[in-house]
Amino acid sequence: MIVETNVIIPVSDGHGLRANVFRPAEGGPHPVLMSLGIYGKDIHFADGYELPWKKLQTLNPAIIDEGSSGRYLRWEKIDPERWVPDGYVVIAVDGRGSGQSPGYLDPFSPRETQDYYDAIEWAAAQPWSSGKVGLIGISYLSIKQWQVAALRPPHLAAICPWEGGSDLYRDWSHHGGILSNSFPTAWLPRQVLPNQHGNAQTHHRDRETGQTTTGPALSDDLLHANRADHVGDLLQHPLDDAWYRQRSPELGRIEVPLFSAGNWGGCGLHLRGNIEGFCRAGAKDKWLHMHIGTHFESFYLPAYIARQKRFFAHFLKGEANGWDREPPIRLEIRSPDGAVARDETEWPLARTDWQRHYLDAAAQSLSTDAPIAAASATFIAMGDGLSFLTAPFAEATEFTGPVTARLWIASSTTDADIFATLRLFAPDGSEVVFAGASDIEPVARGWLRASHRKLDAAMSTTVRPYHSHDEIQKLEPGQPYLLDVEIWPTSIVCPAGYRLALTLQGRDYEAAGVSGRILHNHEHDRPRAEFDGRTTIFTGPGHESHLLLPHIPSQPGATP
Template identity: 30%
Template sequence: MLSRAIRSGQVLSPQCRLEAAGPDVHCDYDVAVPMKEGYSLTANVFRSRARMQAGGPDPVVMCAHIYDNHITPALNRTPLGGPPQQYRLIPQGVPYPTFSELTSWESPDPNFWVAAGYTLVNLNLPGYANCGGAARIISTKQGRDYREAIEWVGRQDWCTGSVGLLGVSYLAISQYFAAVEGFSKEASALKCMVPWEGLTDMYRDVACPGGVNGTGFLNFWWNTEVKEALNQSVAEFIANEDDIPPELISKHPLMDQYWADKAVQLERIDIPMLVCGSFSDHELHTRGSHRAYSRVSSKKKWLYTHRGGKWSEFYSPSAQELVKDFMDHFLKGASNRFEFLPPVRLEIRSSREEVRDVRWENEWPLARTAYKFLHLSEQGLAPEAPAEYELCYDGQQGKAEFEYTFTQDTEVSGFMNLRLWVEARPSSTHPACPDDIILCVVVDKLDSDGQQVRFNGTVGIQDDVVSRGYLRVSRREIDESISTDWWKEPKGSLVQPLKSGEIVPVEITLCPTATFFRAGEGMRLVVSSYETCPSPIFTKDLSSNRGLHGRRPVAQLKGPERFFYDKASYTGTHKHGGPSVMGNGLPKQGYEDLSELVRRDHVQDDELHRQQRLQGAYMQDEYGNFVQVADDGRVMKEASSPGQGARASAAHHSAELPTLLGSPRRRGANAPAQFQQVEVSVKQAPQYEAWPMASGHPVAHKVLRTESAGWSASVPGVPGAVVSPQLTPQVQYRTPAQQPLSRTVQHIPTATSPAWYSAGYSAGYVQVPSAHMPMPVTTAMR
């Protein structure tokens, strides 16, 4: 993040706009707020000079955090006298946020709220800045102290006795913990709350989402924001919290009482609430915000959604006016739009820049949502359940992709759920069967040309996907007590290792979204063993994922690493391996993943595959040709027509022929009637090329890119016939109508009988919500 900020110049040109402090704003710094345990917290209290002279009290807008409320430009505590350092590091949405020099990180702007008729209180929590007490993070104890401070503020003569809470991120999280604490609603000064994007379950939302350890953000957060604000030693912090944030998951790997203390008891909140649940904070706050709206007991609650920049949206004039109306209604008793406003503000985007629609809805998820099942198949995502089908990928750098093309304009709003049947299997390089799998899932949007469409994401990311989710399969148990039909919450307290040959169902709820797809645009589901669209600083520990690396001789194959099944049709454990769409996973010798196969600027040749060819491994192309590379580097071609036996060879037998396709229905469907052997002389061996022959001349050919153009192919018996390389980085299967269908190719052959593929297996399905417009029932393969 820092290197990006330096390269872009953001370090010297922070992405925000500062305004001078308003002339009517008076601040009392470091006001002591006494706690019953004997220590004091400190608050900065911003008031109107004019109203102070008049002697009247104001309602209070309040925030509380651990970031030190002294770090503002007005106090010369920020880098170069500018805004807080985060605006020099984290990309902001456009337009950039605007706030006054009195504003600390993620807090309400005193200029705005004092001018709106409020007193603003910015509170430091125990153990931070110049506060007493023990420093903690995200805990019920912090919530009790915050609630005690709220009641103290409500008793001051400059307060009307009405307090509303407001703030972003940690300043939202602290609101939840304060709101559940033990003061009756009638006797409390706390009247309403506006948590603007805040997690509500630290374990499930950031420390271990889907059972996958997420130490990246916690490390960044500790070193850039938490540690620098401590007013006690790190050793004292560890004594309070058991360890520093990045190490907590190693001390408490499962959901236990420690993490339960950091999960909000949302059902206990019954005050009016306006919660911002964005679609652009998947890695941090999206789950928690939507969970809060779903589970709080408040009868008066509103949800504000967006997919813009977090801070740009919070400080935008429209959002601030909306929040002001909310505070006016519940703190001043004003009659305004919150008497009749529908509870859900829904923003639908077509892309990062294009907002398709903004409207107010009566509920979330939408009651009229039509949930559609899209089944995983060889053709991508399809409404119809396919024939039995199986698919696998490498356990470290592998992925499987499934596409769906919309035939009419469609809005996808709500939660997507993915159900798979999975198995872990050993490999020649990992002979012990893995007992766990980590699944990384994303949903991409594709434009009509098949290009990715990107959106705003967590912590300023500007090339995010539509949605994402994670699951460690050994933590697959669902907590039914807090789950719904459309949101499955992992329990997290039980480990269920996979056994050899065991196939288990898993369910993954992806982050909610509201995305518009035009007719002809597509959606792509990616299931992988690594993060295909990583979010910087939100790294996950995927070290337990194991893959198939290095050379895999046919005779030694144990089976690929990942399998997905249709449980309804699957009846037993496979014994013979299966088709694979994995890359070899070697960062230096081979491909990182199969996305390399569709990069036209990628040289599709590597040491691993040259070694495989020199071992005389057989491969088969889409026309039924079996390819062998001789020890001297000559690429030998031999082929058989459909219905004919393979050429006699001591190196292979028809019962155990390797295949690229895994489907006898396509193999040889368009093969010419006659074939002959072809020799290719190479100066530097190409990755792989093969073509069928008819009547002594090539009728079609396919060549994968090589490192050198210094090779040529000649056709024996046809004088002057030279086949030039066609540098095409993907395989094309041509139908009788000659329509190319792009497919991913396996370059590591599997040892299995072709007859075995006649069954095939279905990978599962993805459940997609759509609103207003029916989901198309036909698909087109890209």
């Protein structure tokens, strides 16, 4: 293949991005597959992400084989050596202010999205291009796909957002109105700033040239001035205001064919947005695939690459390969023993038997029978909280879909944060956890700040609350309030003898080997005087707190 490095892509305000272009040596024109990100187009996967690279080699020993030397493998990008032979031009773009692209580094910004639009249209006009451009990539490279697709570039033909949120407020920065600070705080110095254009202190080197991957060195003062204060911006915008709306797409404007892939273990970053994006996109041709495992493995495994290739071959090449007859949804149904793929036709599943499991504060239980007596239980917000358990399941029982906790609470202060964790326990009392995108994960997680309890009536459904996050409604201490907590969607088969539990706390859940990469503990967002109080849960008549679970009947097509 022909490899061109640091090709200049002119953009609409007169600046230029740098891109690496990989294209077939013969024939053409060819469709284009593009990604734009800020992690460095010239950093080899193994050099930038050593531990994930070693794990990926264990999971997929063929990541380097006769089909690929691995020379051009980059974090969260496709391998050109596996795609160019199929007749695609692969383009990796350094976003403005990152890598070799000069400019002001402002993650997720409207300017960056406009740059992507311009890059798509530039690629479509090149003599080696068929005029059809597809987008593919993970995480940041996925989020940018949602953003730019809503701008409707004329030559954008299909997108494949793999594990990436579609709402910057709800999926990335504020879960239930609570600032998710630890990931952005760690992400910036670890993944973003070492790749800032002009960073003379970067440890990254281009294997091909031996030079730094960040272009000519800039002074520390200029380097600092050339980037936005992303964490500071998040702190300055606690509500879903215009700052976030400029960085979150109008999903209904996305009309190109899309293949959205999310991770059941992506709580806090790589789950909700893929489902919401699929459901709310305006495209008539759209597919959803929910998988298991770590954040990066599925993207590079042969079976998943084969599906990516069928999707793009159909929409970028016009191949009659049957993709248009594929069921719109493929779900990997989880159990303690692994997962089994199953095709579906809608989300949520039409045959769902929506079950209310009522909380009983006296027994600390969950049951489909409502308690006959009123009760309450109080926990220290920063303590271990309360857990409500079902009886052991008599037979294998599946729950797949959105989950909602409707809770009556009171706080000893003027606010309270609810961290709702859905957990699975084996008959011996041990907790079942799963390898997830960023952490070891329980079954599902949800969050809500009580002062953000206001619902958006137009966006909420009977099974998935949608909070407006447009005003702060403080609490009167000791007064009961009704909260509808969105717990992110899940899939789990509970074997006979196992139990589900709902754990309610005022802090992040960390137990049973669950690591804490995505936390919510910024002292500016959660001052102890207000969030380290006592929270009371009310149950029974007059305050019927319950968990709404998406039970899937064992026989497909059964009547709910």
